[in-house]
Amino acid sequence: MRRVYSCAILLLAGILTACGTGSGARTLGSQLATLNPQTANNTSAANSFAAQSNGNLGANNVSKVNVHSLLYPGATTRILAHIMLWFGKSNHMSVGYNSNDASQVERQINDMISRGIDGVIVDWYGPNNTVDEAAQLVMHEAEKHAGFTFSIMVDKGAMGSGVCSGCNPEQTLTTLLQYMAQTYFASKAYLTIGGQPVVTNFNVDPSNSIDWDNVRSAIPAAPRFLFQDNPGFSHQTSDGSYSWIMPQFGNYGLDYLSSFYGTGLGYQNLETVGATYKGFNDSLASWGSKRVMTQQCGQTWLQTFDRINQLYSESRQLPFLQLVTWNDYEEGTELESGIDSCFSLQASVSGNKLQWTISGNENTVDHYAIYNANGQNLTELTTTKPGTRSLNLCSLSLPAGQTQLYVQAVGKPMLANRMPAPVTYVPSCGK
Numbered sequence: 228m229r230r231v232y233s234c235a236i237l238l239l240a241g242i243l244t245a246c247g248t249g250s251g252a253r254t255l256g257s258q259l260a261t262l263n264p265q266t267a268n269n270t271s272a273a274n275s276f277a278a279q280s281n282g283n284l285g286a287n288n289v290s291k292v293n294v295h296s297l298l299y300p301g302a303t304t305r306i307l308a309h310i311m312l313w314f315g316k317s318n319h320m321s322v323g324y325n326s327n328d329a330s331q332v333e334r335q336i337n338d339m340i341s342r343g344i345d346g347v348i349v350d351w352y353g354p355n356n357t358v359d360e361a362a363q364l365v366m367h368e369a370e371k372h373a374g375f376t377f378s379i380m381v382d383k384g385a386m387g388s389g390v391c392s393g394c395n396p397e398q399t400l401t402t403l404l405q406y407m408a409q410t411y412f413a414s415k416a417y418l419t420i421g422g423q424p425v426v427t428n429f430n431v432d433p434s435n436s437i438d439w440d441n442v443r444s445a446i447p448a449a450p451r452f453l454f455q456d457n458p459g460f461s462h463q464t465s466d467g468s469y470s471w472i473m474p475q476f477g478n479y480g481l482d483y484l485s486s487f488y489g490t491g492l493g494y495q496n497l498e499t500v501g502a503t504y505k506g507f508n509d510s511l512a513s514w515g516s517k518r519v520m521t522q523q524c525g526q527t528w529l530q531t532f533d534r535i536n537q538l539y540s541e542s543r544q545l546p547f548l549q550l551v552t553w554n555d556y557e558e559g560t561e562l563e564s565g566i567d568s569c570f571s572l573q574a575s576v577s578g579n580k581l582q583w584t585i586s587g588n589e590n591t592v593d594h595y596a597i598y599n600a601n602g603q604n605l606t607e608l609t610t611t612k613p614g615t616r617s618l619n620l621c622s623l624s625l626p627a628g629q630t631q632l633y634v635q636a637v638g639k640p641m642l643a644n645r646m647p648a649p650v651t652y653v654p655s656c657g658k
Contacts, residue, residue, distance in 0.1 A: 262603050265635060265646055271334035272564040273323025281508035281559035282522050282567070288646075289565035290638035292593045293343035297503075297532040297640055298548075301541030304501075307346045307418075308339055308553040308562070309380070312361035320511065322556050327357050332364040336372065338563070339553070342640060346376035346418055348427065348549060353388030354406045362411075369416035378418035379407055383430040397437045401445045412448045420466070420498065426450045427469055427500075439464035453498060457490045460497055467491075467498030472551045472560060474507040474518040479527050484534045488545075492538065500547040503531040505566045505641070508559030515558075524569035525591045525642050565643045568592075574634040574650045581652070582617040583634050589613045593639045597623075600631035600649055610637075621656035629653050 268274050268286035278285035294306055315325030324331045339347065349365055352358045362379070369377045381403060391402040404426070411417055412424040419425060431437075443449055443464060451466035453459070459468025470487040473480040484502065491499030506522035509515035520527065539545040554563045570587035581597065592613045598605040608623050620632075630653075635646035 271338040275323040284564045287565045288644045292640045294640040299536045304545045305345045306548045308550045309348045310553045312358045326361045336368045351379045353385035376418040380427040424450045427453045460494045469500035470502040472504045474520040488538045504551040512557035568642045579620045596635045598633040
């Protein structure tokens with residue numbers, strides 16, 4: 228069963244904060260916070276990371292509303308984030324951290340868990356390199372968190388890693404899988420189905436030159452192989468298939484996703500791994516070819532979930548969902564620093580009424596949180612649903628005298644939170 232993080236209470240440096248669920252107004256006068264955690268970077272992105280021209284947000288304050296809340300009611304889908312572990316190497320852009328840093332891996336796993344993510348898929352390039360070392364750090368960190376899993380995607384780059392000198396592709400893949408079995412499969416955190424470890428691959432066998440039955444038979448753990456796109460379901464030895472982001476297709480890849488899910492529904496005995504993403508822009512990648520799928524101010528992200536919700540339900544579950552990607556900054560798909568919804572708001576007070584105006588699409592907002600400020604200390608007074616534009620302050624319990632009030636737009640999962648400057652209020656109820 229998947230774990231639920233719908234409103235996790237986190238104790239950070241002795242300060243109590245809370246995440247909202249958008250389930251309606253509630254009075255939370257006893258919940259204390261400070262101003263900085265509501266506005267500062269609360270992600271595993273480096274504090275020094277600045278916004279980029281390909282659409283990546285700089286270090287930001289991001290919604291920690293459970294990502295499962297974007298799925299259909301009753302979803303049991305396991306949500307897995309695809310992670311790149313090559314940062315800090317000279318042939319990749321600087322993002323302010325080193326993927327081979329244990330403390331950074333710890334921050335990333337904790338950040339994923341705080342957003343409701345159930346596991347991580349590691350893009351792997353073979354043994355005995357910095358990516359492999361980082362993958363082992365991910366494994367050790369995942370093992371510290373009950374229910375959180377990791378798995379390996381064998382990237383086509385692993386086939387040229389020199390792991391098997393003079394070998395053909397089938398022999399090379401067999402050697403890679405044998406190393407994985409020895410190094411990763413025995414981990415209590417490794418993702419399994421029916422007790423078998425799950426292995427995906429990225430363009431490892433485009434010419435179908437590998438006999439995957441032979442490979443499987445050479446691995447004691449007998450892994451389950453998940454392939455890619457619609458043909459992955461009918462690939463030899465297939466245990467299922469995963470979808471991906473397709474910037475070369477029109478309509479934000481939504482038609483591709485609909486076709487993929489429709490194909491998967493015809494293979495009820497195989498696993499279907501869906502995909503959601505914010506957009507794509509490889510203009511800053513050294514290998515880029517100017518492929519762009521715009522983010523539409525968060526709408527692309529929400530629409531990819533909508534495609535799932537159109538076809539799946541509590542009685543017809545999507546088994547797995549892959550977030551594409553956690554941190555591919557170079558192709559502009561990273562979710563680590565959050566998604567820009569292009570949303571803003573402005574608060575004001577009229578008499579005893581707090582009111583706010585908005586700019587942008589309110590379907591990116593999970594809820595509004597109202598805070599009373601005492602210096603740098605905040606008290607969350609209540610939350611309201613999207614569509615609300617005002618609040619009767621006389622309905623709240625506020626201290627006498629002048630006070631400062633904040634209105635925060637808490638984004639839907641992965642979207643940036645927004646909280647403008649406070650407004651001053653002097654209670655005059657009953658006068």
